[in-house]
Amino acid sequence: MDNDIILQLKDVRYRPDGAESPILNGINLDIRQGEWVLVIGPSGSGKTTLALSMNGIVPHSHTGEFEGEVRVNGHLTAENSVAQMATMIGMVFQDPDAQIVHETVRDEIYFGLENLRKDPAEIVPAAHAALKTVGMLDYLNAEVMGLSGGQKQRVSLASVLSLSPQVLVLDEPTANLDPQGMRDVFNIVEHLHKNLGMTIIMIEHHVDELAEKVDRVVVIDKGRIVREDTPARVFTQAAPDAQQQGLWIPQATEIAHSLHIEPDTGLLPIAISACAEHIDTLLSENKAESKPHTTQIVGIQECGEPLLEIKHLRFAYRGGKDVLKDISLTLPKGGVTAILGPNGSGKTTMAKCISRINPPPVGSIFLNGVDIAKMSQPELTRRVGYVFQNPDHQFVTDSTYEELAYSLRVRKVAEDEVDRRVKQMLEIMELTGREQDSPFGLSVGERRRLSVATMLILEQELVILDEPTIGQDLARSQALFTILDRLCKEQGTTMLFITHDMRLVADWCPRAIVMSNGSVHYDGVTAGVFQDNALLTQNHLVVPPIVEVADELRQRGHRVPQNIITVPNLCEFMEATTITQTRRI
Amino acid sequence: MGRQIAFAYRENTSLLQQLDPVTKFVGVVALTFFAFGTYLYWAQIVLAVIIFSLATIFGQISISDIWRATWYFALACLGFLIIQSLSLPGHHPWFYLYGRQFYLDTENFAFSLAMRIYLIFLLSFIFVRSTNPRDLAVGSVQILRVPYRIGYSLFVALRVIPLIEDQLKTVQAAQMVRGVGADPGLRGRLKNSMRYTVPVLVGVMRECNVMVHSMESRAFGAYPTRTFVNDVRMNRTGIAICVLLVLFVMTWYTLIGMGIISTGFAYTY
Numbered sequence: 001m002d003n004d005i006i007l008q009l010k011d012v013r014y015r016p017d018g019a020e021s022p023i024l025n026g027i028n029l030d031i032r033q034g035e036w037v038l039v040i041g042p043s044g045s046g047k048t049t050l051a052l053s054m055n056g057i058v059p060h061s062h063t064g065e066f067e068g069e070v071r072v073n074g075h076l077t078a079e080n081s082v083a084q085m086a087t088m089i090g091m092v093f094q095d096p097d098a099q100i101v102h103e104t105v106r107d108e109i110y111f112g113l114e115n116l117r118k119d120p121a122e123i124v125p126a127a128h129a130a131l132k133t134v135g136m137l138d139y140l141n142a143e144v145m146g147l148s149g150g151q152k153q154r155v156s157l158a159s160v161l162s163l164s165p166q167v168l169v170l171d172e173p174t175a176n177l178d179p180q181g182m183r184d185v186f187n188i189v190e191h192l193h194k195n196l197g198m199t200i201i202m203i204e205h206h207v208d209e210l211a212e213k214v215d216r217v218v219v220i221d222k223g224r225i226v227r228e229d230t231p232a233r234v235f236t237q238a239a240p241d242a243q244q245q246g247l248w249i250p251q252a253t254e255i256a257h258s259l260h261i262e263p264d265t266g267l268l269p270i271a272i273s274a275c276a277e278h279i280d281t282l283l284s285e286n287k288a289e290s291k292p293h294t295t296q297i298v299g300i301q302e303c304g305e306p307l308l309e310i311k312h313l314r315f316a317y318r319g320g321k322d323v324l325k326d327i328s329l330t331l332p333k334g335g336v337t338a339i340l341g342p343n344g345s346g347k348t349t350m351a352k353c354i355s356r357i358n359p360p361p362v363g364s365i366f367l368n369g370v371d372i373a374k375m376s377q378p379e380l381t382r383r384v385g386y387v388f389q390n391p392d393h394q395f396v397t398d399s400t401y402e403e404l405a406y407s408l409r410v411r412k413v414a415e416d417e418v419d420r421r422v423k424q425m426l427e428i429m430e431l432t433g434r435e436q437d438s439p440f441g442l443s444v445g446e447r448r449r450l451s452v453a454t455m456l457i458l459e460q461e462l463v464i465l466d467e468p469t470i471g472q473d474l475a476r477s478q479a480l481f482t483i484l485d486r487l488c489k490e491q492g493t494t495m496l497f498i499t500h501d502m503r504l505v506a507d508w509c510p511r512a513i514v515m516s517n518g519s520v521h522y523d524g525v526t527a528g529v530f531q532d533n534a535l536l537t538q539n540h541l542v543v544p545p546i547v548e549v550a551d552e553l554r555q556r557g558h559r560v561p562q563n564i565i566t567v568p569n570l571c572e573f574m575e576a577t578t579i580t581q582t583r584r585i
Numbered sequence: 586m587g588r589q590i591a592f593a594y595r596e597n598t599s600l601l602q603q604l605d606p607v608t609k610f611v612g613v614v615a616l617t618f619f620a621f622g623t624y625l626y627w628a629q630i631v632l633a634v635i636i637f638s639l640a641t642i643f644g645q646i647s648i649s650d651i652w653r654a655t656w657y658f659a660l661a662c663l664g665f666l667i668i669q670s671l672s673l674p675g676h677h678p679w680f681y682l683y684g685r686q687f688y689l690d691t692e693n694f695a696f697s698l699a700m701r702i703y704l705i706f707l708l709s710f711i712f713v714r715s716t717n718p719r720d721l722a723v724g725s726v727q728i729l730r731v732p733y734r735i736g737y738s739l740f741v742a743l744r745v746i747p748l749i750e751d752q753l754k755t756v757q758a759a760q761m762v763r764g765v766g767a768d769p770g771l772r773g774r775l776k777n778s779m780r781y782t783v784p785v786l787v788g789v790m791r792e793c794n795v796m797v798h799s800m801e802s803r804a805f806g807a808y809p810t811r812t813f814v815n816d817v818r819m820n821r822t823g824i825a826i827c828v829l830l831v832l833f834v835m836t837w838y839t840l841i842g843m844g845i846i847s848t849g850f851a852y853t854y
Contacts, residue, residue, distance in 0.1 A: 083807035099799035112803035393759035
């Protein structure tokens with residue numbers, strides 16, 4: 001084994017008990033000391049299983065057929081327990097709530113070092129140093145329950161760092177975090193890599209923030225490594241069919257590909273500045289002829305009757321302070337509206353008030369002019385749907401067909417109509433052929449689509465979706481939104497979409513509501529959110545990369561419209577310039 | 586910023602929280618033994634008063650918190666009491682109601698039985714609410730000399746209780762929007778409850794899986810022993826309480842055995 005290689009996987013194959021095909025199917029991977037490797041791939045491609053095999057959780061804690069070998073610093077994981085590997089390789093999981101096991105930060109940080117039988121006199125300074133690295137030393141005695149999602153994930157990181165592992169594996173550590181929490185985690189990981197020389201292996205969908213930072217990108221699909229190279233090479237090669245492959249690529253690369261930019265190096269840009277520079281060159285060539293564009297954002301035109309009216313809504317959980325403080329807003333019929341804001345801002349609480357999971361005060365929420373507090377439960381569920389973050393929570397039967405039929409049968413819909421609507425929905429959601437499968441046996445993406453389908457089949461007037469794209473790849477996220485958008489247009493359904501994913505918000509939601517600390521801070525056109533720096537900073541939001549590209553172009557003197565927030569927007573703008581050029585020629 | 590879980594440890598400065606977990610555990614066992622030792626309704630009432638006082642005065646747990654955590658079980662016990670009262674025959678006539686004879690021995694038995702079940706549930710709640718799971722694990726290792734892997738299995742068990750409650754509430758809410766809550770009647774409610782079981786179990790299993798992986802990944806189980814930064818020891822007060830409780834239970838059962846204290850109208854089927 002090369003002296004420089006700290007982690008080596010040789011022909012690793014793994015098929016869990018009961019599975020028909022292997023999840024890992026001949027993985028060969030060498031990780032060098034001090035390298036930062038990003039692992040990407042479509043949902044269900046085997047990324048998490050790969051991560052779990054690196055410290056021996058697979059196969060020690062997961063039964064099945066395991067072949068090949070994994071060595072960390074020369075030590076075979078098959079010959080060492082997971083606990084024995086802890087000082088060599090640390091693991092941070094996706095869900096901070098599940099991985100933090102203690103009530104206080106202090107106990108959580110001491111835990112690993114106590115397991116290593118360290119003297120308490122050594123434990124305390126080592127634990128404090130780890131907390132300081134992640135900027136959480138002030139929270140030493142805090143209760144974990146009171147921390148934000150980002151802070152919890154930083155505590156998880158510190159609890160692993162306290163063991164001084166040589167390799168750090170992070171499995172989608174920012175999936176549940178708001179944009180600011182996500183950036184905090186990325187900055188800490190960058191510090192560990194740059195300043196402490198730590199070897200990092202990271203599974204992430206948020207490639208925009210990482211593309212410039214990592215040394216290598218590994219693409220995994222169907223349990224195999226299908227591509228492995230520098231970020232620029234991998235993303236350039238992936239760009240033409242990224243969506244079909246289910247890969248998130250940096251938006252800078254997507255823009256360059258969409259605009260047919262062909263740099264001399266043959267590599268598409270992965271950074272915002274590089275992307276802006278290429279577009280700047282294109283625009284400068286046509287500057288003399290380019291037409292002036294409006295720089296004003298046009299506000300949302302309130303058309304049609306209001307569907308949902310919220311008037312001075314206040315809400316507090318029993319014995320607690322107000323979580324929602326005097327919220328008033330109106331939502332017109334049709335369209336998709338995003339609800340944005342930091343973790344703990346009250347987004348989900350408000351959505352649960354609208355669906356009466358949290359009982360709202362009488363006279364505070366009206367649907368088509370009727371107070372929802374006075375509606376019967378069957379009437380409300382017939383008109384308002386709510387898709388939970390975790391699709392498993394909503395399943396009530398043992399087959400996909402029955403799952404869809406259930407909602408209709410509860411509402412006494414005739415059996416032939418049930419059959420017709422179920423078959424139609426199965427087709428729309430691309431679940432035909434899975435009718436008899438257990439909902440719990442479907443893939444993550446299929447479970448998500450089924451949970452959405454169980455709501456949409458009722459043709460409700462308002463459907464609330466709580467983080468429906470967490471852990472989903474690009475293809476599945478876009479496919480889900482294509483379906484939702486179609487239903488909005490065809491059935492006139494109104495959708496409320498709670499999310500932290502700014503690229504999806506820009507692509508699919510013309511309107512956005514920004515919440516913080518239980519209040520609405522913004523309600524209007526989505527592009528407006530991205531132009532208000534104070535709003536963005538106060539509410540821990542970030543802009544999609546395309547907005548940064550547009551900003552940089554403006555700084556370079558181009559009159560780029562403010563409402564350019566999607567790649568098609570930018571393409572249209574550029575096309576207008578190209579038409580001018582063609583005419584000139 | 587979410588709802589609060591009732592069956593979870595909540596830190597405060599109460600005397601009950603200052604007691605070591607082993608003493609509290611001995612207290613739970615002793616009071617359970619006491620509850621099991623008699624069918625005297627007044628003994629169960631006295632026991633209830635003691636337990637409520639312990640919770641409110643020494644544990645700083647409000648009555649509304651207790652009710653919120655235990656009302657479902659209290660109603661189940663009430664149902665049990667009613668069914669027993671109506672279905673069991675008796676020997677000592679007590680009163681008539683709506684043309685039906687009620688018997689003193691039956692009521693005494695049914696009340697004691699229902700109260701006993703509720704009190705044991707209440708004791709479990711007070712224990713969970715006032716005991717840091719970590720302290721229970723460390724206390725069992727340092728005071729009872731239990732191997733730490735076993736001690737920490739208690740810790741995991743205590744951590745799982747709020748998880749189940751949280752998952753159950755989420756699943757109930759998620760299924761309510763599907764219309765599951767709409768089935769009326771006792772049979773309908775039972776059917777609905779059955780529907781909660783699989784999603785709750787799946788959710789809890791997934792979370793527990795991550796929790797165990799997270800512990801193992803941080804060297805849990807790497808060595809046969811481990812160190813502790815914060816010790817959990819039994820002080821003199823704890824020892825005195827344990828001795829008193831054991832003596833009390835032993836005396837109680839001795840007096841019953843000698844026939845000095847009656848077990849009440851012990852019901853014979």
